[in-house]
Amino acid sequence: MFTGIVEATGTIDAAERRGDVLVVRVAAGPVLAGLLGGGSIAVDGCCLTAVAVDSTGFVCELTEETLLRTAFEERLRPGALVNLERPMKADGRFDGHIVQGHVDGVGRIRELRRLQDSAEMVVLPPPELLRYLVLKGSIAVDGISLTVASLDAGAFAVALIPYTLEVTNLRAKAPGDRVNLEVDVIAKYVERLLQARGMP
Numbered sequence: 001m002f003t004g005i006v007e008a009t010g011t012i013d014a015a016e017r018r019g020d021v022l023v024v025r026v027a028a029g030p031v032l033a034g035l036l037g038g039g040s041i042a043v044d045g046c047c048l049t050a051v052a053v054d055s056t057g058f059v060c061e062l063t064e065e066t067l068l069r070t071a072f073e074e075r076l077r078p079g080a081l082v083n084l085e086r087p088m089k090a091d092g093r094f095d096g097h098i099v100q101g102h103v104d105g106v107g108r109i110r111e112l113r114r115l116q117d118s119a120e121m122v123v124l125p126p127p128e129l130l131r132y133l134v135l136k137g138s139i140a141v142d143g144i145s146l147t148v149a150s151l152d153a154g155a156f157a158v159a160l161i162p163y164t165l166e167v168t169n170l171r172a173k174a175p176g177d178r179v180n181l182e183v184d185v186i187a188k189y190v191e192r193l194l195q196a197r198g199m200p
Contacts, residue, residue: 001100008029045140046066107124110123
């Protein structure tokens with residue numbers, strides 16, 4: 001489990017097809033501490049397995065299933081920035097919100113308005129995810145725990161403080177870019193329970 005508090009950004013060193021798998025190497029720094037081969041790490045909000053780890057980075061293998069459900073196919077190119085977060089420790093402080101690392105869909109940035117030091121980002125999510133979004137609720141965008149500031153005409157907006165712009169890959173984003181989205185898992189459980197009781 002993750003919290004949506006990005007620890008660092010990494011850089012894609014290489015990405016190549018090997019059969020039906022995309023093998024990606026990520027250059028990383030502090031997040032390598034305690035990361036072992038076979039361990040989990042969230043890359044842009046998607047829980048992946050670090051199949052190999054060395055002193056400068058790690059390697060992940062992405063299947064077609066992962067590529068179909070994320071924005072990775074077009075984004076994992078050498079030089080691209082990715083958000084990184086190690087799994088939450090059982091005795092750790094719970095910041096952010098519950099993030100499973102299971103991408104629910106891919107959104108597209110409609111607007112990214114730079115203010116003075118902060119910014120506002122408007123995202124168009126897949127229509128089927130709209131029912132899980134509520135004003136002041138949580139949403140993970142590329143693995144970043146953010147608060148829904150407004151909902152309007154099939155889109156949602158989030159406010160970005162200077163710190164978020166500085167430590168995540170949002171500093172390199174532009175309108176039209178695709179982002180991985182994970183909605184609040186609690187909303188999905190509530191919906192499932194209501195359906196089991198015969199409620200619409």
